[in-house]
Every structure is written in structure tokens, then in C-alpha cells.
Amino acid sequence: MKGYLGEFEELVLLTIANLAEEAYGTTILEMIEQQANRKMSLGALHSTLTRLEEKGFLVSYLGEPTAKRGGRRKRYFEITQSAKEALNNMKSLRDELWQNSKINLSVG
Amino acid sequence: MHKAPKLATKLFHWASGQAQNEDLLGDLQELYEDKLESKGEFRARLFYWLEVIKLSFSYALRKRKKDRSFSNYYSGQKLNTMILNYIKISIRNIKKQKLFTGLNVFGLALGMSVALLCLAMVSDLKQFDRFHQDSEDIYRITTKLTTSGDRNHFASSPPALAELLRNSTQQITNSAVINDHFFPTIKSLGEPIQMYGYYTEPSFLELFDFKLQRGNANVIDNPRSVIITHELAEKLFNSTDVIGKTVETERDGIFEIGGVLAPFPQRTHFKFDLLANISGTNRGNNIGAAGWTDFSGNYFYFKSEASRGDLETIVSNLGQSGQAFFDLESSQASYHVQAITEINPGPNYSDRIGVIFGYDGLLYFIGVSLMVLIPACFNYINMAIANTLNRTKEIGIRKIIGSPNKFIIRQFLVETIIVCIISLLLSTVLFNLVKGEFTSMLVGAEALTFEMTPLVIIMFLGFAILTGLVTGVLPALYLARIAPISAINNRASNKKVSISGFRKGLLVFQFILSLSFMIGIGVVLRQYSHTITYDPGFAKENRIILPLESNNVAVLQNELQAINGVEDISFSSNIPGLPLNKTNYFYSDDLTDSILVREVYISEEFIDKMNLKMVWGESQLSDVQFEQVLVNEKLLSLLNNIENNPQDSLIRQLADRQVQIVGIVADYNHEPLNERIEPMVMRLNESAYNYAIIELNGVNGDATLANIEAAWNKLQPESQFQPRYLESIVAQSYDFMFTAMKIFGFLALISITISSLGLLGMVVYSTENRRKEVAIRKILGANAMTLFGNLSGMFLKLWLIALLIAIPGAYFFYDNLFVNIYNKFSGGVHFAEVFVSSLLTIIIGLSAIFWQSRRIIRINPAENLRND
Structure with a gap:
């Protein structure tokens, strides 16, 4: 289903937004590992990135080669307008649900 | 790191x-x-x-x-788009090079037309006898006879074996015996009709799908009843409602018509006009020695669901019981089964029944069509390679952009296939024009329908694509090999000015073909005119032939004699100048040797009125003690010692009666000139006359004819008046030579066109490669003649070689082989046709060279040299 955002996909998009200019495979992976404390393989991450690109939430371009990468170029990712819209929709839905909750959700 | x-x-x-x-x-x-x-x-x-x-x-x-894999440069899965692209580029190229394409299309169309005929014929033959129900289960027995080392395979089989098989084998569900020695002649409207019949039994109509329109199959249980075909009924009675009517035959008595067959498909090897009962005759005798060894013309067809291997075994085992009779003739017989669907096209057995197109004839035909097709294909190759120079830039750019070799190969293959398909369209038109002629000149070809069924169309298309693939592969490989840099620089990798020996050989071969075919036309033409002007030995001018119906010749003679303008009337059983169909046996003195003679019945005046010459004796015949006959010189030369004992030796045995030879006629060509003069005997028999020969005085022929018609109508009001001039009848009998001329003409046209195209291709090739040479020569002050002379020299050399081979070959072929077949025609190859055909080929060749040389010389030399 086009436009549907999975939980992990949302996480990836927000991570890319956090990284801004520095969003490429390794940094995204490391940030998710640190912030969300999730272990995952590079293959799984790139598969998600590829799918997001297919859905039109991401665009990618090749950057400059660096020595640390053995002279290989980085593929940078950028979120698109439709990704922003999807994220906003997701957030407003959640906010609404939070506000209308009949049970007090606050902890401690 | x-x-x-x-x-x-x-x-x-x-x-x-x-x-x-x-x-x-x-x-x-x-x-x-x-x-x-x-x-x-x-x-x-x-x-x-x-x-x-x-x-x-x-x-x-x-x-x-x-x-x-979807990259722009890598086609992989997007072959469809690529093929569309190939086609688009091919069509652009074809449009760009109209002359080149036009020549190729024309050449290939001519080359393919004969092959299409061949293809259509094979596909037709494959359909033969498939319309019978369970046709795969119908077989016949063939006999292989070995007599002192000589092997002979017959389509016929012993009737005794058929009888054994029927009585002892349960596997055979249905069967029919056939004897085809049944050639009744029906007298109708004065013109005797020769018919082909089978002696068989009612099960014939159950085994094979020949449906009855009227009557039922069992009527032929009666020996005097026949079943006739729809066509024969229409021909004889103009109706199919003919049950109970009778047909009177000359030798076989009167038959009553018991049934009429519905029209049936022509695609069958059976060819018959009527069916009669076999048991009422002495045919198909299945008893004793004769039932085994005397099997000529006897066929056994049967239906069985058993496997062929089983049937072979059964037949071989049963056949053993007849071997004793063959031992007496010191021969060894073995039997085989042949499926009815494998008869056409099939092996050429002896003693065959019906229409058979043997493998060897088919192979010969395939050979001829390849002989025409292959030069056309080679021409295409030649011209495509010669045309390389126009295409090198395109190939160079493609290669630099990143096209692998296989794309270029595919491009050229697609192009060739498209040219072939266009040629096919033209070729199909040609095919439809010539197929009628073709059927008319092939014996038994009326069974071939040449229908354009979807299957045939698909086969034609497949054939065109195959031709395209085979033809296109060589130029495609050649062009794909060119290195991109040299291609873009317009430096074709193969920059040889000379032409390879192979291509020269090909051109010589094409010249030889066209020369021989052209000489062939000349030979046939010459022989035709010779035949028409040749004096056959009898007078044919001012003579009218009238087919007779009643035998009352005396009355007719009196009536017609009285008409003003009629000189004389004589009667005969056969028209002079046409083939004789009656034969008889003349015995030598000691009665041990018999001579096959042609038999003609004439009236007393015939010899005089036809201006025949007598060598000796009387021309008047009468029936005194013995029947008196005349013989020709040829027969006399075969009968010995006439002079020794004139009185006795003139009494001879003709068939079962004694006759007296009273005169000897000088040899004349009673039969067409393609027949030898055979031994002939002339007899007197009023009831055997079929024609009246009326000599007119040559003045006001139309009025005389009208008077004759009036007299005829008075005498025989119910029969038609069908006069024909003897001269035109004789001329008509040589119509077959026109067919021969048409074949030669067609083949000559094809091969001349193809070889001229080939020549043109070579000339284009060598002139294109000499662009620079010519430019430099021109700048240095040379004129057009240098190049022209140079190219012509090469051409003349090849032409001379072709002439040296073709002329002796044609002499040998036409003088010996050809003229032997059409015996009596005057000597084959003359200087005139050699001269004309040589002149024609050299004119075509030189004009092609001249045209191309002029074209290359006209180009501004700066154009050709500025890139260097």
C-alpha cells in the first residue's frame, strides 16, 4: 500500500531528518543502534531504504569518496515532501489519540 | 584504512x-x-x-x-523494443537505398518463386490420401523380387497372398483387392474416350472415403455393372442421374451403370473413371502358381490397427508359402507393408498404381529450385557486402555508443528478413502466375491443387524468414567485424580492390546458367519451326477432319462428294499427325517372334488422297481370300526374306488371323515428330472408321463448309458438326513445345536477371573501392575510359571462361540428350542462338559496368580525397 508508513520506516525517516546533511548508510545504522537501541544488519537497513525510495519518500545521490571507506563514494539520502506529509499525518494521528485517551497515559 | x-x-x-x-x-x-x-x-x-x-x-x-538489467544500453529482457527498433532502422535503410533494395527484392523474388512452387507441391503431397477415415491404419502390400541378383520393388502383390491374409488374419478389419489393367475405350461423339478403370470389389468403397452419390456399392457384385465417377457421368451424359444407362466399350462389351460417385478430393493417388467387379474377370486370379508369380497390376489394400512391425512379420510368414512358385522362376520374393499416407511422396516402385510423385523427381525439382535460389542469395550477399561503404559510419557510431557485435548482427539479419518478406510478396504473385502452367506440363499434376491454406501461407513465411537468416548471416558477420575506429574513419577493414576467386567463380556459374537457358530457348524455337514446316509425308493442306458418329460411310460419302468444292473423301480410324493408340502383333515367318505394330484402319482411297507414296505393290485393298493389308518400310525391314519367296512370304500372321501384304508404303510420320516411325500396318475395316477426311479444292472454303454442314445436318440431325482443319490439328499437337519454351523462357529470364544483378553487385563493389584511385587518376588527367577498360577487362575474362564452358556443354546437352528425346527434330544448337545469347549477356554486362563507371567518374575528385 503506497503511502503507508511502517513503524521502522518512520524511525528511519526521522533518523534521516535528524542527520540532515550527513545521512548515509553507516550513520543511519549507528544512530538507530544508539538512539533506539536496536540491532540490525546493513542489508536490512538498505532494503528498507530501497523500499522507501520506491515509495517516493526518499531520494538519494552519490557523494565524494573518502579514505576511510577505501576510496568509495557515499550514498546520501534526503527525505522528500511526501515523506514530510506522511510523517505529519502520522504525528497528528498520534497526538489526537493521545489527547483523546480516556485513560491517563502519563507514567511516574 | x-x-x-x-x-x-x-x-x-x-x-x-x-x-x-x-x-x-x-x-x-x-x-x-x-x-x-x-x-x-x-x-x-x-x-x-x-x-x-x-x-x-x-x-x-x-x-x-x-x-x-533495464539499462538503456543493455537490452536483455526488452528484446521486443529492440526488435521494433531494428525494424524501424531497417525500413529507413531500405527506403534510403531504393535501387539496392529494388534489385535485391526482384532477384530474391525470382529465386524464391520456383522454391515456393516446390514447397507448395510438397505440402500438397503430404495431404495425399489423408481424407480417408483412419488413413494411418490403411496399408498396402509391396513385393520385392530378386531374380539372379536383379532387385526390383513392385507396388503390386500376389493375389494369392491377399487371399491368404484375408482368411487367416484377424487383425485385418477391412480390405480390398484392385486390378488396374482396365482401360475401356468408350465410343462417344465419334471421338473415342480412353478411360482408366479398376477391377475391384464393393469393400473398396468402405475402405476408402469415396462416397456414392447414387446407387450402392454392392452393384459391382454384378460383373456387368460399373460405378462411375461424377466427372465421367457429367462428361458422357451431362447429368448424374444415369443409373441404369449403359456405356458401350470397344473391347470390354456393354456395362450398365449401377452407381455414381460424389465428387471426391483430388488429393489421392488413385486415378480412375470407373470401377468394375474383379471376380467376373480373369484378373486377380489367386489360385496356384499364377496366383503368386503373375501379380502384375494386382494390389491389396487393407486396414489394420496392428503395428507395422507385426504386420510385416505376418505378411512375411504367409508369403513363405508362395516361395515354391518363385523358385521355379529362380527368383526370391519378399513382402512389405506400406502405409497409404507414405505413397506420396514416396519411393518409385515398379508397376505402380495411380499418381505417384517419387522422391527422385522431387529431389530433382528441389535441385532446380535451389539452383535458382542459391545464386539469388549469393547476389544478396555480394551486394550487401559491396554496399558496406554506405553503412560503415552507421556501424562505427553504433559501436562507439556501446553496441555489442550481436546487436549489429541482429540489425542486419532483421534487414535481410524484411527484404526476404517483401520478396515473398512479389514471389507469391509470380507463383500464382506460373502454377497453372506448371500443373499443365506435369503428368498427373491435376491432383495438385496448390491451395493457399493458412498452413501453406505460414510455410511460405517461414521459408522467407529462413532464407533471410541464411542469406543475412554472412554480410551480418562481415559488417559486425569492422573495427569501430576504421569504420568511423570510413576505412572499411577489407579494402581489397580485387574480387575474390570465389565470387568470380559464382559469376561464371551464373553466366553459364543463363547462357544455357538462352541457348535452350533457341533450340526449342528452332525445333518448333522445323516441326511445323517439316513434311510429314502426307498432305495436310486444305483438308477437313470430321468426327464420325454413324458407320454409314457410304451414304455420307455420296452426299458430300456431290457438294461443289469437295475434291475427295477418305476415311480413317486415326487422324494423321496424332499419336496412334491401337497396337497389334505381327508374327515373323516361323511364328516364333512377334513384332509390335501400330494399327490404322483406312478406306481404299486413303493412300491416294493423302498423297502417300508407295514403294511397291497396290494401294487398293480388298478382302478376297485373305485380308489384304499394307505395311510400312519400317515393318518390312523387320520382316525377313520377303524377296526370296514372294508368294508365300506375303501371307503373314497378324494376331490370330492370316493377312496378305499387298503393298509397302514409304515411311511417313503418321505420329507426331517426337515419336519414332514405328512399324505400322494399315487395314481395311469400314466399321472402325472414326474420321472422315475431306479434301477441299481450296476455293471459297467457307461456302463449301456451309454446304457440308447442311448435308451433315440432313443426314445426322442429332449429332454435332465439328469440322477442323487438319493443318491446325497437327499444329496443335505441338503445343507441348510451347510449354517447354515457356519453362526455358522462365528459367532463362530468372537466371539472366539474377546473374545481371550479381554482376552489377560486383561492379558496384569494385568501383566503390576504387573511388580514390579514380579520383587521383582524374586529377592527373585520366579519362573515363581507363576505369571502364580496366573493369571490362576483368568482366570479359570471366565471360570468356563462361562461354568456353557453356557452349560445349550446351552442344552436348541439347544435341545428344535433348534431341534424342525429341527424336526426329533437326540438329540442336546452332550458331545463331549461341551468338544471340552471348551478345545479350555481354551487352548486359558491359552496360552495367558502363553505368557504374560513369557514376563514379562523375563524382568530383575533391569529394573523394578531401578526408585524406
């Missing part, structure tokens, strides 16, 4: 294939460096390996690989 595990990286490269993996490897490398710092080398390496494996199977990589 630290080295990541080499093998894992390699593996990843391999797993990626064409997909881009640079960024992925970079990411991996970074992660590896981090792990190396925090976890140590071993853990880092393990991590790297695991990540590589996971990545190799990830969706990310699969997707990239898939995308890669």
Missing part, C-alpha cells in the same frame, strides 16, 4: 553482478573499521562476513540488479 576480508569482498562483487555496489561496500568498510576499534580483529572479520552474506540476499541488492 584497514583491509577488509578480501574473499568476502570478492564474494560480494560476484553476488552483485552488474549492480552498483560501491556505496554498500563503503558503508561496510566504515562499519568494519568501527568494529575493529571496539571489538578486535576476529569479531570484526566475522561481523564483516555476516553482513556481506545478509546484504547479498537483501532486497536492496536484488532490486539494484533488476534495475541494472
Whole structure:
């Protein structure tokens, strides 16, 4: 289903937004590992990135080669307008649900 | 930077294939460096390996690989678009080079037309006898006879074996015996009709799908009843409602018509006009020695669901019981079964029944069509390669952009196939024009329908594509081999000015073909005019032939004699100048040797009125003590010692009666000139006359004819008046030579056109390669003649070689082989046709050279040289 955002996909998009200019495979992976404390393989991450690109939430371009990468170029990712819209929709839905909750959700 | 595990990286490269993996490897490398710092080398390496494996199977990589295969430069799965592209470019090229394409299309169309005929014929033959129900289960028995080393395979089989098979084998569900020695002649409207009949039994109509329109199959249980075909009923009675009517035959008595067959498909090897009962005759005798060894003309067809191997065994085993009779003739017989669907096209057995197109004839035909097709294909190759220079830039640009060789090969193959398909359209038109002629000149070809069924159309199309593939592969390989740089520089890799020996040989071969065919036309033409003007020995001018119906010749003679303008009337059983169909046996003195003679019945005046010359004796015949006959010189030369004992030796035995020879007629060509003069006997018999020959005085022929018609109508009001001039009848009998001329004309036209096209291709090739040479010569002050002379020299040499081979060949072929077949025609090859055909080929050749030389010389030399 086009436009549907999975939980992990949302996480990836927000991570890319956090990284801004520095969003490429390794940094995204490391940030998710640190912030969300999730272990995952590079293959799984790139598969998600590829799918997001297919859905039109991401665009990618090749950057400059660096020595640390053995002279290989980085593929940078950028979120698109439709990704922003999807994220906003997701957030407003959640906010609404939070506000209308009949049970007090606050902890401690 | 630290080295990541080499093998894992390699593996990843391999797993990626064409997909881009640079960024992925970079990411991996970074992660590896981090792990190396925090976890140590071993853990880092393990991590790297695991990540590589996971990545190799990830969706990310699969997707990239898939995308890669859709690249603009790599066609892979998008063959359809590429083929459309090839077709588009091909059509543009074809449009651009109208002359080149036009010549090729024309040449290939001519070349293919004969092959199409061949193809249509084979496909027709494959349909033969398929319309019978369960046709795969119908077989016949063939006999292989070995007599003192001589092997002979007959389509017929002993009737005794048929009887044995029927009585002792349950596997045979239905069967029919046929004897085809049944040639009744029906007298109708004065013109005797020769018919082909089968003696058979009612089961014939159950075994084969010949449906009855009227009557039922059992009527032929009666020996005097016949079943006739729809066509014969229409021909004899103009109606099919003919049950109970009778047909009177000359030798076989009167038959009553008991049934009429519905029209049936022509695609069968059976060819008959009527069916009669076999048991009422002495045919198909299946008792004793004669039932085994005297099997000529006896056929046994049967239906069985058993496998062929089983049937072969059964037949061989039963056949053993007849071997004793063959032993007496010191021969060895073995029997085989042949499926009815394999009769056409099939092996050429002796003593065959009906229409058979044997493998050898078919092979000969295929040979002729290849002989015409292959030069046309070679021409295409020649011209395509000669045309390279116009295409090198295109090929160069394609290659530089990144097109692999196979794309260029495909491009040229598609182009050739398109040209072939266009040729096919033209060729089909030609095919439809010539198929009528073709059927008319082939014996038994009326069974071929040449219908354009969807299957035939698909076969034609397949044939065109195949021709395109075979023809196109050589130029395609040649053109794909050109190196891109030299192509773009307009330097074709093969810049030889000379033409290879192979191509020269091909051209010589084409010249020989066209020369021989042209000489062939001349020979046939000459023989035709010779035949028409040749004096056959009898007078044919001013003579009218009237077919007789009643035998009351005396009355007719008196009536017609009285008409003003009629000189004389004589009667005969056969028209002079046409083939004689009656034969008889004349015995030598000691009665041991018999001579096959042609028999003609004439009236007393015939010899005089036809201006025949007598060598000796009387021309008047009468019936005194013995029947008196005349013989020709040829027969006399075969009868010995006439002079020794004139009185006795003139009494001879003719068939079962004694006759007296009273005169000897000088040899004359009673039969067409393609027959030898055979021994002939002339007898007197009023009831055997079929024609009246009326000599007119040559003054006011139309008025005389009208008077004759009036007299005829008074005498025989119910019969038609059908006069024909003897001269036109004789001329008509040579119409077959027109067919021969048409064949030669057609083949000559094809091969001349093809060889001129081939020549043109070569000339274009060599002139194109000499552009620079000519330009430099021109700048230095040479004129057009240099190039022209140079090229003509080469051509003349080839032409002379062709002439040296073709003329003796044609002399040998036409003088010996051809003229022997059409015996009596005057000597074959003359100077005139050799001269004309040589002149024609040389004119065509030189004008092609002249045209191309002029074209190349006209170009401004600066054009040709400015790139150097």
C-alpha cells in the first residue's frame, strides 16, 4: 500500500531528518543502534531504504569518496515532501489519540 | 584504512553482478573499521562476513540488479523494443537505398518463386490420401523380387497372398483387392474416350472415403455393372442421374451403370473413371502358381490397427508359402507393408498404381529450385557486402555508443528478413502466375491443387524468414567485424580492390546458367519451326477432319462428294499427325517372334488422297481370300526374306488371323515428330472408321463448309458438326513445345536477371573501392575510359571462361540428350542462338559496368580525397 508508513520506516525517516546533511548508510545504522537501541544488519537497513525510495519518500545521490571507506563514494539520502506529509499525518494521528485517551497515559 | 576480508569482498562483487555496489561496500568498510576499534580483529572479520552474506540476499541488492538489467544500453529482457527498433532502422535503410533494395527484392523474388512452387507441391503431397477415415491404419502390400541378383520393388502383390491374409488374419478389419489393367475405350461423339478403370470389389468403397452419390456399392457384385465417377457421368451424359444407362466399350462389351460417385478430393493417388467387379474377370486370379508369380497390376489394400512391425512379420510368414512358385522362376520374393499416407511422396516402385510423385523427381525439382535460389542469395550477399561503404559510419557510431557485435548482427539479419518478406510478396504473385502452367506440363499434376491454406501461407513465411537468416548471416558477420575506429574513419577493414576467386567463380556459374537457358530457348524455337514446316509425308493442306458418329460411310460419302468444292473423301480410324493408340502383333515367318505394330484402319482411297507414296505393290485393298493389308518400310525391314519367296512370304500372321501384304508404303510420320516411325500396318475395316477426311479444292472454303454442314445436318440431325482443319490439328499437337519454351523462357529470364544483378553487385563493389584511385587518376588527367577498360577487362575474362564452358556443354546437352528425346527434330544448337545469347549477356554486362563507371567518374575528385 503506497503511502503507508511502517513503524521502522518512520524511525528511519526521522533518523534521516535528524542527520540532515550527513545521512548515509553507516550513520543511519549507528544512530538507530544508539538512539533506539536496536540491532540490525546493513542489508536490512538498505532494503528498507530501497523500499522507501520506491515509495517516493526518499531520494538519494552519490557523494565524494573518502579514505576511510577505501576510496568509495557515499550514498546520501534526503527525505522528500511526501515523506514530510506522511510523517505529519502520522504525528497528528498520534497526538489526537493521545489527547483523546480516556485513560491517563502519563507514567511516574 | 584497514583491509577488509578480501574473499568476502570478492564474494560480494560476484553476488552483485552488474549492480552498483560501491556505496554498500563503503558503508561496510566504515562499519568494519568501527568494529575493529571496539571489538578486535576476529569479531570484526566475522561481523564483516555476516553482513556481506545478509546484504547479498537483501532486497536492496536484488532490486539494484533488476534495475541494472533495464539499462538503456543493455537490452536483455526488452528484446521486443529492440526488435521494433531494428525494424524501424531497417525500413529507413531500405527506403534510403531504393535501387539496392529494388534489385535485391526482384532477384530474391525470382529465386524464391520456383522454391515456393516446390514447397507448395510438397505440402500438397503430404495431404495425399489423408481424407480417408483412419488413413494411418490403411496399408498396402509391396513385393520385392530378386531374380539372379536383379532387385526390383513392385507396388503390386500376389493375389494369392491377399487371399491368404484375408482368411487367416484377424487383425485385418477391412480390405480390398484392385486390378488396374482396365482401360475401356468408350465410343462417344465419334471421338473415342480412353478411360482408366479398376477391377475391384464393393469393400473398396468402405475402405476408402469415396462416397456414392447414387446407387450402392454392392452393384459391382454384378460383373456387368460399373460405378462411375461424377466427372465421367457429367462428361458422357451431362447429368448424374444415369443409373441404369449403359456405356458401350470397344473391347470390354456393354456395362450398365449401377452407381455414381460424389465428387471426391483430388488429393489421392488413385486415378480412375470407373470401377468394375474383379471376380467376373480373369484378373486377380489367386489360385496356384499364377496366383503368386503373375501379380502384375494386382494390389491389396487393407486396414489394420496392428503395428507395422507385426504386420510385416505376418505378411512375411504367409508369403513363405508362395516361395515354391518363385523358385521355379529362380527368383526370391519378399513382402512389405506400406502405409497409404507414405505413397506420396514416396519411393518409385515398379508397376505402380495411380499418381505417384517419387522422391527422385522431387529431389530433382528441389535441385532446380535451389539452383535458382542459391545464386539469388549469393547476389544478396555480394551486394550487401559491396554496399558496406554506405553503412560503415552507421556501424562505427553504433559501436562507439556501446553496441555489442550481436546487436549489429541482429540489425542486419532483421534487414535481410524484411527484404526476404517483401520478396515473398512479389514471389507469391509470380507463383500464382506460373502454377497453372506448371500443373499443365506435369503428368498427373491435376491432383495438385496448390491451395493457399493458412498452413501453406505460414510455410511460405517461414521459408522467407529462413532464407533471410541464411542469406543475412554472412554480410551480418562481415559488417559486425569492422573495427569501430576504421569504420568511423570510413576505412572499411577489407579494402581489397580485387574480387575474390570465389565470387568470380559464382559469376561464371551464373553466366553459364543463363547462357544455357538462352541457348535452350533457341533450340526449342528452332525445333518448333522445323516441326511445323517439316513434311510429314502426307498432305495436310486444305483438308477437313470430321468426327464420325454413324458407320454409314457410304451414304455420307455420296452426299458430300456431290457438294461443289469437295475434291475427295477418305476415311480413317486415326487422324494423321496424332499419336496412334491401337497396337497389334505381327508374327515373323516361323511364328516364333512377334513384332509390335501400330494399327490404322483406312478406306481404299486413303493412300491416294493423302498423297502417300508407295514403294511397291497396290494401294487398293480388298478382302478376297485373305485380308489384304499394307505395311510400312519400317515393318518390312523387320520382316525377313520377303524377296526370296514372294508368294508365300506375303501371307503373314497378324494376331490370330492370316493377312496378305499387298503393298509397302514409304515411311511417313503418321505420329507426331517426337515419336519414332514405328512399324505400322494399315487395314481395311469400314466399321472402325472414326474420321472422315475431306479434301477441299481450296476455293471459297467457307461456302463449301456451309454446304457440308447442311448435308451433315440432313443426314445426322442429332449429332454435332465439328469440322477442323487438319493443318491446325497437327499444329496443335505441338503445343507441348510451347510449354517447354515457356519453362526455358522462365528459367532463362530468372537466371539472366539474377546473374545481371550479381554482376552489377560486383561492379558496384569494385568501383566503390576504387573511388580514390579514380579520383587521383582524374586529377592527373585520366579519362573515363581507363576505369571502364580496366573493369571490362576483368568482366570479359570471366565471360570468356563462361562461354568456353557453356557452349560445349550446351552442344552436348541439347544435341545428344535433348534431341534424342525429341527424336526426329533437326540438329540442336546452332550458331545463331549461341551468338544471340552471348551478345545479350555481354551487352548486359558491359552496360552495367558502363553505368557504374560513369557514376563514379562523375563524382568530383575533391569529394573523394578531401578526408585524406
